[in-house]
Amino acid sequence: xxxxxxxxQSLHVQEGDSTNFTCSFPSSNFxxxxxxxxxxxxxxxALFVMxxxxxxxxxxxxxxxxxxxxxxxxxxxxxSQPEDSATYLCASMNYGGSxxxxxxxxxxxxxxxx
Amino acid sequence: EPEVTQTPSHQVTQMGQEVILRCVPISNHLYFYWxxxxxxxxxxxxxxxxxxxxxxxxxxxxxxxxVERPDGSNFTLKIRSTKLEDSAMYFCASSEGRRNQPQHFGxxxxxxxx
Numbered sequence: 001x002x003x004x005x006x007x008x009q010s011l012h013v014q015e016g017d018s019t020n021f022t023c024s025f026p027s028s029n030f031x032x033x034x035x036x037x038x039x040x041x042x043x044x045x046a047l048f049v050m051x052x053x054x055x056x057x058x059x060x061x062x063x064x065x066x067x068x069x070x071x072x073x074x075x076x077x078x079x080s081q082p083e084d085s086a087t088y089l090c091a092s093m094n095y096g097g098s099x100x101x102x103x104x105x106x107x108x109x110x111x112x113x114x
Numbered sequence: 115e116p117e118v119t120q121t122p123s124h125q126v127t128q129m130g131q132e133v134i135l136r137c138v139p140i141s142n143h144l145y146f147y148w149x150x151x152x153x154x155x156x157x158x159x160x161x162x163x164x165x166x167x168x169x170x171x172x173x174x175x176x177x178x179x180x181v182e183r184p185d186g187s188n189f190t191l192k193i194r195s196t197k198l199e200d201s202a203m204y205f206c207a208s209s210e211g212r213r214n215q216p217q218h219f220g221x222x223x224x225x226x227x228x
Contacts, residue, residue: 031213043118043205044157046216089157093213101147101159101170102217 004092006105013080014113020076021108023090027071032093034102035064035075039086047075047088080112116140120206120220127196128228135191135223137206145209146189147217148181150174150202157205163189164212193225201227 036044048057053068091102148160161171207217
């Protein structure tokens with residue numbers, strides 16, 4: 001059974017702080033790693049899809065890296081703003097039996113205080 | 115920006131009753147998914163659908179569950195005889211491609227079984 005883990009579970013930072021959190025996933029039969037941003041009462045919003053070892057992607061102040069050999073991805077937020085407050089989900093996609101479906105972590109809940 | 119829409123936003127049903135959750139995926143997307151999240155747990159994959167048939171389903175998706183694309187726009191999830199443990203948030207998603215494309219999620223239907 002594939003297991004995707006995220007840490008920390010929750011994070012409280014001040015506006016302007018930079019922060020990062022971790023997603024670990026099984027490296028065998030890996031195909032893609034997805035990051036989603038999920039605000040309360042809204043739908044999860046896709047941030048990044050990464051497939052290659054060493055991939056780095058950036059969207060504004062948010063960036064992500066991928067290490068497929070050791071099975072982890074980091075999400076970085078530079079200069080956090082209150083509107084960054086959300087739960088950040090990562091999800092792994094693998095070859096073999098799970099073609100196309102996402103295996104989610106439990107998420108990291110970020111709260112940014114003004 | 116086109117979005118995935120789900121109805122109803124909240125459904126309350128008596129145990130043993132049938133329930134149909136509805137989704138309208140993004141119009142040019144070819145792959146459709148249902149996920150669910152039981153309160154406090156991870157988002158879990160239920161089923162993926164492509165070319166008018168199920169392409170993959172999880173262990174959760176037993177004989178009580180079915181999906182259908184009755185016309186060119188709707189994608190439905192039916193639970194035949196609901197159980198208390200079916201209470202969860204159900205998310206529909208769609209994507210252009212299967213693996214390396216982001217999945218676009220609806221706002222979810224909160225299903226409460228009494």
